[in-house]
Amino acid sequence: MSQFQPHRLSVAPMMDWTDRHCRVLHRTLTGRSLLYTEMVTTGAVLHGDRPRLLGFDPAEHPVALQLGGSDPNDLVAAARIGEAEGYDEINLNVGCPSDRVQSGRFGACLMREPELVAECMAAMGAAVSVPVTVKCRIGVDDQDPMESLFRLVELSSQAGVKLFVVHARKALLKGLSPKENRDVPPLNYPLVWRLKQERPDLTIVINGGIGSLDEAEAHLAHVDGVMLGRAAYHTPAILADVDARIFGGSAGQGPFEAVELYKRYVARELARGTHLAAMTRHMLGLFHGARGARTWRRILTVEGVKPGAGLEVIDQALAAVSGLQAQRVARGFEAGEAAQVAHAQ
Numbered sequence: 001m002s003q004f005q006p007h008r009l010s011v012a013p014m015m016d017w018t019d020r021h022c023r024v025l026h027r028t029l030t031g032r033s034l035l036y037t038e039m040v041t042t043g044a045v046l047h048g049d050r051p052r053l054l055g056f057d058p059a060e061h062p063v064a065l066q067l068g069g070s071d072p073n074d075l076v077a078a079a080r081i082g083e084a085e086g087y088d089e090i091n092l093n094v095g096c097p098s099d100r101v102q103s104g105r106f107g108a109c110l111m112r113e114p115e116l117v118a119e120c121m122a123a124m125g126a127a128v129s130v131p132v133t134v135k136c137r138i139g140v141d142d143q144d145p146m147e148s149l150f151r152l153v154e155l156s157s158q159a160g161v162k163l164f165v166v167h168a169r170k171a172l173l174k175g176l177s178p179k180e181n182r183d184v185p186p187l188n189y190p191l192v193w194r195l196k197q198e199r200p201d202l203t204i205v206i207n208g209g210i211g212s213l214d215e216a217e218a219h220l221a222h223v224d225g226v227m228l229g230r231a232a233y234h235t236p237a238i239l240a241d242v243d244a245r246i247f248g249g250s251a252g253q254g255p256f257e258a259v260e261l262y263k264r265y266v267a268r269e270l271a272r273g274t275h276l277a278a279m280t281r282h283m284l285g286l287f288h289g290a291r292g293a294r295t296w297r298r299i300l301t302v303e304g305v306k307p308g309a310g311l312e313v314i315d316q317a318l319a320a321v322s323g324l325q326a327q328r329v330a331r332g333f334e335a336g337e338a339a340q341v342a343h344a345q
Contacts, residue, residue: 005225006034006062006088007163007205009216009246011239012229013038013066013135015096021274022282023060024265026232028258029239032247035063039093041106042069045078054085057265064089066135068096068106070116072123083128090124092117094136094152097171097181108171111140114152122159135165135207138191140173145191153195153202163203165227166192182230193222213238213245220246234285255286259318263311276309283314292321 011018011026013036023035040053045067056063065082067090069075079090094117096107110117117134124132134156139148153164169185176184187209196204205225210216216226226246232239236255243252253261266279280300287293299317303309 005247006032007165007203007225008220009242010034010036010064010165010205010225010227011232012036012207012227013091013093014229014233015039015098017233017282019282020056020060021265021269021279022233023063024057025258025262025279025282025286026236026239027059028253028261029236029255030242030252032243032249033239034089035060036091037063037065037087039066039068039096039107040078042067042071042074042078045081046074050081050085054082056086058086059265061086062088064091064133066091066093068093070106070110070113070120072120075120076123076127079124079128079132083130087130089131089133090128091133091135091165092120092124094134095167095171096178097137097140097173097176098178108137108140108173111137111143111148111152111171114148114155117152118155118159121156121161125160131163132161133163133165134161135167137167137169137171138188140171143170145170145188149191149195150198153199157199157202163205164195165205165207165225166195168192168206168208189219189222196223213241216246233282235288236282236286237288255290256318256322259283259286259314263314266314267311270310275305276313277304280304280314287321290321291323295320 010033015038018036018038026035044053054065065087067075067078069078082090093107094110098107121132121134136152138145149166168187168189168191171181172185189206192204192206203224205227206219206223207227207229210219210226210228211231216228219226240252240254240258243249266276269279270276284297284300287296296317299313299320303313303316
């Protein structure tokens with residue numbers, strides 16, 4: 001673990017969102033936050049397309065690999081592969097509420113099996129030299145969070161785990177969709193704060209519903225770290241203030257500078273055959289609230305999916321949001337869009 005404590009502010013793993021392109025964009029904004037991969041199942045790691053699933057750019061460090069699974073042997077094998085690939089941490093998902101994890105006996109349903117979680121963590125900890133950590137909920141369904149969360153932490157800490165990321169909500173596996181489980185169950189921040197009070201020897205990171213750096217700083221009075229999820233994805237420019245406000249370092253890159261840095265990565269990926277839209281989809285919220293932001297999103301969304309789309313699309317969108325030729329770009333784009341609609345009709 002580096003001296004600047006990357007867990008003090010981290011960006012949550014989010015399925016279908018925090019892919020390698022997203023992580024590179026986030027890294028252009030903050031040099032210190034810990035970034036997470038999407039959850040990758042042990043089956044995918046062991047039998048899938050590893051370069052696609054596990055590949056990442058060296059600029060992403062520090063970056064953690066999040067695994068989904070419940071078989072200790074498979075987790076050990078996957079953790080060793082993750083370490084060999086160069087990940088800085090291996091994290092076990094004990095919080096995802098999707099239907100797929102329930103049928104596969106991993107994710108949030110493991111809150112009901114803390115002994116198994118501890119067995120898995122002990123096995124992984126003995127197999128790799130990088131930190132192994134847990135990301136969990138406070139409980140599922142009718143569990144008493146005081147019992148479910150504290151027992152999971154107790155058993156896993158006995159197995160050698162020193163760091164826990166706690167999403168301060170239950171997961172209601174019966175009756176709520178995965179999307180509803182991100183919002184409907186009430187948040188219980190004081191319970192996570194209490195966990196830190198009772199276990200000062202552990203590093204406790206809080207997650208769930210934290211929408212700004214002001215809120216993050218308030219939580220840091222009670223816990224060791226904060227994990228941002230949707231706020232970091234939908235309004236990524238807030239990450240530009242993280243290095244200075246949360247880590248006490250130099251100010252990060254602003255959104256305009258971040259775009260220029262990201263364009264270098266985009267150019268390399270385009271040369272490898274990656275479609276522009278796969279990378280620009282993560283940039284849509286970069287100028288949230290700024291003049292021209294709507295045109296920025298529309299240009300990236302509509303123009304970015306066209307065959308052969310390249311850096312010129314980003315430059316066109318950037319001109320709009322920066323105010324340079326904004327009205328001309330908007331009129332031209334809207335006229336072109338109208339023509340597309342007319343042609344389609």
